[in-house]
Amino acid sequence: MKENYFLAKWLNKELTDEELTNYVSSKDILAYKKIIATSNNLQTPKFDAENVLNTIKINSHKQKVRKLRFNFAYKVAAAVAIIASSFYFISTKSTVYSTKFAEKTNFILPDQSKVELNADSKISFKEKNWDTHRNLKLKGEAYFSVKKGSKFTVNTKLGSVSVLGTKFNVIVRGNYFQVTCYRGLVSVSYKNKTIKVPAGTSFKAENNIAEKTFAIENALPSWIQNFSTFKSMPYHFVIEELQRQYKIKIEYNSELANTLFTGTFTHTNLNLALKAVTVPLNLTFKTISDHKVRFVSE
Amino acid sequence: MSDKKENEFCDEKKFSSFFLNHSTLLFNYIFYKCGNTDLSNDIVQDAFIKFWKNCSKILPNRAKSFLFTIANNLFLNEYAKSTVILNYKNIPKKDYTNESPEFILEEKEFEMKLQTAISNLSEAQRIAFLMNRIDGKKYKEIAEILGISIKAVEKRIHNALVNLRKEIDTL
Numbered sequence: 488m489k490e491n492y493f494l495a496k497w498l499n500k501e502l503t504d505e506e507l508t509n510y511v512s513s514k515d516i517l518a519y520k521k522i523i524a525t526s527n528n529l530q531t532p533k534f535d536a537e538n539v540l541n542t543i544k545i546n547s548h549k550q551k552v553r554k555l556r557f558n559f560a561y562k563v564a565a566a567v568a569i570i571a572s573s574f575y576f577i578s579t580k581s582t583v584y585s586t587k588f589a590e591k592t593n594f595i596l597p598d599q600s601k602v603e604l605n606a607d608s609k610i611s612f613k614e615k616n617w618d619t620h621r622n623l624k625l626k627g628e629a630y631f632s633v634k635k636g637s638k639f640t641v642n643t644k645l646g647s648v649s650v651l652g653t654k655f656n657v658i659v660r661g662n663y664f665q666v667t668c669y670r671g672l673v674s675v676s677y678k679n680k681t682i683k684v685p686a687g688t689s690f691k692a693e694n695n696i697a698e699k700t701f702a703i704e705n706a707l708p709s710w711i712q713n714f715s716t717f718k719s720m721p722y723h724f725v726i727e728e729l730q731r732q733y734k735i736k737i738e739y740n741s742e743l744a745n746t747l748f749t750g751t752f753t754h755t756n757l758n759l760a761l762k763a764v765t766v767p768l769n770l771t772f773k774t775i776s777d778h779k780v781r782f783v784s785e
Numbered sequence: 786m787s788d789k790k791e792n793e794f795c796d797e798k799k800f801s802s803f804f805l806n807h808s809t810l811l812f813n814y815i816f817y818k819c820g821n822t823d824l825s826n827d828i829v830q831d832a833f834i835k836f837w838k839n840c841s842k843i844l845p846n847r848a849k850s851f852l853f854t855i856a857n858n859l860f861l862n863e864y865a866k867s868t869v870i871l872n873y874k875n876i877p878k879k880d881y882t883n884e885s886p887e888f889i890l891e892e893k894e895f896e897m898k899l900q901t902a903i904s905n906l907s908e909a910q911r912i913a914f915l916m917n918r919i920d921g922k923k924y925k926e927i928a929e930i931l932g933i934s935i936k937a938v939e940k941r942i943h944n945a946l947v948n949l950r951k952e953i954d955t956l
Contacts, residue, residue, distance in 0.1 A: 492936075492943035498917070499924060499939075515950070522949050525892075525899050526918045529871045532822040534812040539826065540804050543833050544797075 498523065585609035586627070589734035591710075596621075600639065601632040603711050606731040628658040630708050645692065646677035653686075656708040663724060665691040669706060693721075713754040722746045725764055733757050738775075739782040743768065794840040794848060804833055807849060810920050811856055814930070817912045818860055820869035820904070828863070832856040853930050869904045869911065871919075895953070902952035906945055913941035914949075 493510045496502045497519075507516055586592050586604050593603045597617040604610060608627020613620075621639040633639045635652030645664035648657055653671025658664065666675050667689040675682045675690050677697055684690045689700045709716035715728050723744040726737050732754045750767055752760035761772045761780060770782045793799045808829055815825040832855045836843070843851055873896055903911060912931070916922045922930075924938045931938070 492939040494946040495924070495939035495942040498942060498946070518950055518953075519946055521895065522899060522946065522953070523918070525873075525896055526903075526914075528873045528896075529899075529903075529915070529919055530873070531813045531816050531871060531919060532825075534809050534826070534829070536805055536808045539808065539830050539833075540801060543804070543830055543837065546830075546834055 494519065580613070580615075581611045582614050583609065583611040587734075588731055596623075598634050598636055600634045603630040603708075605629060605710050625657055625659060628656070628660065628710070630654070630656040630711055646675060649674045649676070655684075660724070660727065662695075663691070663693045665689060667708065669708075709751065710754070714751050715754065716751045718749050719747045720749070722748045722768070724748075725750075725752075729760060729764060733760065734778065736779045737782060738779070739770070740784065793845065794836070794843050800837060800840065803848070807852060808833065810916070810922070810930075811852060813920055814853065814912060814916070815856055815860055817869060817915050818908055824860075824863065828856050828859045831859050835859075850929060850932055854932070871900060871903065871915075898953045898956045899949065901956060902949045905952055906948055910941045910945040910948065913938050914945035917942060 491510075493502060493507060497504075497507045504516060511519075584592060584594055584602070584604060586606055586608050588607050590606055591604060593601065595601055596612070597614055598621065600621075602610060605628035608625070608629055610623055610625050610629060612623035619637055621633075621637055622642060623640070624642050626643070629641075631639075631641065631650075632654045633650055633652050637651075639650050639652070641648040641657050643657065643659040643664065645659055645662070648655065648666050650671065650673050653673060654669040655671075655673045656665075656667045656669070658666075664677070666673060666684055668684045668686050670686050672686070673684040675684055677690075677692055678695075680697075682690055682697075682699065684699070691698060691700060705716075715725075715732065717725050717728075721744065722739075725748045726739060729735070729752060730737055732752075735757070746768065748764070748767070750763060752763040754760070765772050765782055769785050771785055773781045773783065775781055794803060811832065812825050812829045815828045816822065819825065832852060835855050836848075836852050903915070906914065913927055916927050916930075917924070924935050924942070928935045928938045
């Protein structure tokens with residue numbers, strides 16, 4: 488026998504009130520009507536759909552993980568690109584040595600050639616293939632003691648110096664370019680000309696005027712022995728070197744800048760050095776602060 | 786990936802409209818079970834997140850029952866039943882009233898009794914009855930959501946009314 492859920496049918500308007508009286512008393516019907524009427528006023532707590540949706544969106548965005556899929560060709564291409572570029576960077580990486588004011592250093596190149604680097608100078612070169620391509624860049628002043636081997640080239644912004652094996656000093660300061668050879672033979676290329684500089688001589692160029700000069704007496708550049716020696720050098724050049732060696736600032740009469748100076752100062756005693764560069768020009772010096780000195784005429 | 790695109794529920798706009806159409810009913814459904822607003826909110830949120838994650842697997846005509854099944858499973862995992870207490874709407878007061886204070890008091894009393902009776906119903910009866918009364922769902926729709934026959938829905942509602950009547954009389 489099929490069950491008859493007359494109350495459900497009646498609630499769903501499938502049965503009329505009269506038809507319902509076949510099942511229940513009219514008193515019951517009133518009671519049910521009251522239940523239904525009262526239950527129509529029921530409500531659930533407020534549900535804030537928009538707010539929950541926003542929370543869901545934020546959460547699901549956090550949780551949404553997309554897999555990256557690359558086909559094999561892309562993987563190979565990426566691997567090759569990474570290997571190639573890292574190889575490129577490693578192989579062309581430059582080694583740099585530099586000095587600040589009042590600082591000197593020396594180091595040995597991969598072929599055992601020695602380099603002495605004066606204050607405020609910089610050398611960079613590539614270690615890769617050093618034995619066959621001995622090229623380096625220089626800013627400032629350095630003394631090279633080169634082992635015999637392939638062509639050794641020092642590139643500077645004013646010219647380049649090539650040797651096969653020798654000892655030489657290179658200065659590149661502002662517009663001043665000087666190459667001094669202490670042993671062997673040095674080839675200097677300056678403004679498309681090649682000049683041979685034999686041992687004991689010096690090549691210098693300042694403000695585009697080149698000259699090949701006198702024999703030098705010393706076996707080593709003086710700065711390596713903690714002296715700076717100048718022969719007929721403009722005074723500003725001397726002052727600049729003094730500033731470099733002692734990390735000081737010097738104020739002086741600019742009229743003296745191009746006065747030629749011949750002399751030597753030490754790198755180890757500031758007081759002596761200051762006297763050495765002031766006395767010949769009838770100047771005295773006043774110490775203004777730790778790093779500042781003023782030269783005045785007597 | 787490609788099958789995901791084809792499914793409408795993976796589209797954010799479609800998902801949002803699906804959410805707005807069904808979230809209140811889902812919230813009420815869980816609330817009828819547990820009577821706990823916070824828990825109901827949490828379950829709605831978790832159920833829709835799960836729904837969204839599985840959007841590519843959902844068949845359009847099964848989406849709603851899938852959603853309610855997820856929510857039901859989440860509810861069972863976190864079962865914490867408290868008494869279901871429903872509020873009555875604040876019906877705007879008439880400017881004048883013919884109702885005597887006794888009548889109003891009786892009404893209030895009856896409302897309280899009905900609340901208690903509803904919370905004493907079995908879960909199955911309460912859900913069917915309230916989905917019909919509060920959410921205004923047809924028996925067919927309730928049957929779909931609960932995954933039962935229309936006959937079974939009628940039985941639950943019929944018994945709910947019988948039980949409510951008995952319960953109110955004894956209170």
